[in-house]
Amino acid sequence: AQTVTQSQPEMSVQEAETVTLSCTYDTSESDYYLFWYKQPPSRQMILVIRQEAYKQQNATENRFSVNFQKAAKSFSLKISDSQLGDAAMYFCAYRSTNFGNEKLTFGTGTRLTIIP
Amino acid sequence: EAGVTQSPTHLIKTRGQQATLRCSPISGHTSVYWYQQALGLGLQFLLWYDEGEERNRGNFPPRFSGRQFPNYSSELNVNALELEDSALYLCASSLVPDRGHDYGYTFGSGTRLTVV
Numbered sequence: 001a002q003t004v005t006q007s008q009p010e011m012s013v014q015e016a017e018t019v020t021l022s023c024t025y026d027t028s029e030s031d032y033y034l035f036w037y038k039q040p041p042s043r044q045m046i047l048v049i050r051q052e053a054y055k056q057q058n059a060t061e062n063r064f065s066v067n068f069q070k071a072a073k074s075f076s077l078k079i080s081d082s083q084l085g086d087a088a089m090y091f092c093a094y095r096s097t098n099f100g101n102e103k104l105t106f107g108t109g110t111r112l113t114i115i116p
Numbered sequence: 117e118a119g120v121t122q123s124p125t126h127l128i129k130t131r132g133q134q135a136t137l138r139c140s141p142i143s144g145h146t147s148v149y150w151y152q153q154a155l156g157l158g159l160q161f162l163l164w165y166d167e168g169e170e171r172n173r174g175n176f177p178p179r180f181s182g183r184q185f186p187n188y189s190s191e192l193n194v195n196a197l198e199l200e201d202s203a204l205y206l207c208a209s210s211l212v213p214d215r216g217h218d219y220g221y222t223f224g225s226g227t228r229l230t231v232v
Contacts (some may be wrong), residue, residue, distance in 0.1 A: 002160075043204060043206075043225045043226045044119075044223055044224065044225045044226075045159075045206065045208070046223075047220060047221075047225035050220075058194055072195055082124060083161065091158060091221040093159075100171060100172060100173065102164075102172075103149065103161040103164060103172060103174070104149075104151075104159070104161065104208075104221065106151075106158040106160075107159070108156065108157065108158040
């Protein structure tokens, strides 16, 4: 079974600065997907960024980028130019590509606070 | 386009009672996933339905059950409620997963179940 670990329950960053959220995972599979989701107070999970394991290039979405280290099973999220609207819970998630096992496995989350 | 809708938003039940939670997926999505988000535990996978069939189940007791209707909406039933069932229940929908392809998930805003 796969596991996802987020070791930082809480993080804070000054507005306009850069912050990195950590995530490690454990799997015996060679092909899979990794995600970062954001959960604001509205409770809806919003996809921030997605990485396909077979792609060596790190995914980027505007101010959000990842550092994907497959051998180390590490998947960190970097938020540049932090904005007040980035304040939320951030969850790292894993998805198998094995048919019938496509559920998302989540970490316990990191609460990000933006300091004005 | 309407997103994933869940009802009710909040639900208060007494221990031992039954709770029914509902989810309407995005139009065209045939797969519905249910997750439990208890405080401090991240999201735990409950159930996956596709084309009216249960495709996968998480590590939860049988008193957690559900079904999917011909219009792809879904119902989650929790029988013999226990205090520890108090949590946010999130529903997500997607196109049916293809081997090796991720179509992405869209989450609803959840039902907050409180058992007293």
